[in-house]
Amino acid sequence: MKALYTSLKHPLARGGGIVLVLVVITLFAAFVRQTQASPEQPILFPHNLHVGLGIQCLYCHPGAARGPNAGLPAQAKCWGCHQQIAKKTPELEKLAQYVQNNEPIPWVPVAIVPDFVKFNHRPHVAAGLNCETCHGDMTKVKIAQNPQVMNMGWCLNCHREKAKDDPVKLQKLIDCSTCHY
Ligand code: HEC
Numbered sequence: 001m002k003a004l005y006t007s008l009k010h011p012l013a014r015g016g017g018i019v020l021v022l023v024v025i026t027l028f029a030a031f032v033r034q035t036q037a038s039p040e041q042p043i044l045f046p047h048n049l050h051v052g053l054g055i056q057c058l059y060c061h062p063g064a065a066r067g068p069n070a071g072l073p074a075q076a077k078c079w080g081c082h083q084q085i086a087k088k089t090p091e092l093e094k095l096a097q098y099v100q101n102n103e104p105i106p107w108v109p110v111a112i113v114p115d116f117v118k119f120n121h122r123p124h125v126a127a128g129l130n131c132e133t134c135h136g137d138m139t140k141v142k143i144a145q146n147p148q149v150m151n152m153g154w155c156l157n158c159h160r161e162k163a164k165d166d167p168v169k170l171q172k173l174i175d176c177s178t179c180h181y
Pocket residue numbers: 043044045046049050053055073074075077078079080081082085087089090091092095
């Protein structure tokens with residue numbers, strides 16, 4: 001214990017400690033940035049273009065109004081339109097390949113909370129929240145990305161704000177078992 005104490009007092013050891021702290025902070029920042037950036041996707045699906053065409057979010061993610069998961073469109077839904085569109089580009093070639101091979105498109109998840117968290121889209125959509133509130137403005141992004149880190153503080157902040165005039169609802173919305181199994 002004494003040796004540890006002396007070594008901590010040693011200026012070099014203290015410098016090392018600071019370096020270690022800086023390394024940890026840097027790694028953490030890189031991790032946070034990584035979780036917010038758009039991942040590589042098997043097809044560069046442009047949200048902005050499709051949303052700009054007036055296609056509704058719920059047309060491709062109908063589960064959001066019905067239950068826990070919004071769901072992603074199967075290739076048949078893409079093909080319903082793209083079979084009719086003569087345009088050929090490298091990205092649409094990839095789509096045609098998946099359809100031809102009857103292989104599901106391996107989209108990489110972007111918006112995700114850990115398994116021990118119960119999230120359900122339905123009550124949120126039923127309460128009148130827009131998709132944009134949580135997922136950002138999809139008319140501005142190509143590949144989906146998280147506009148914020150979806151952590152517990154984020155959920156709780158909104159729950160406290162939305163239920164601030166209703167103590168019973170507040171109790172329910174901040175109760176651990178509402179969000180955890
Ligand atoms: C309701 C019709 C519709 C649906 C459904 C649809 N698209 Fe599109 N998509 C379009 C139209 C229209 C364009 C614009 C074509 C153009 O620029 O001429 C387009 C453009 C694209 C492009 C850009 C083409 C390029 O490289 O310039 C890609 C990639 C694409 N779609 C992929 C998909 C995928 C993957 C799905 C399914 C998840 C899908 N689309 C579903 C209508 C649709």
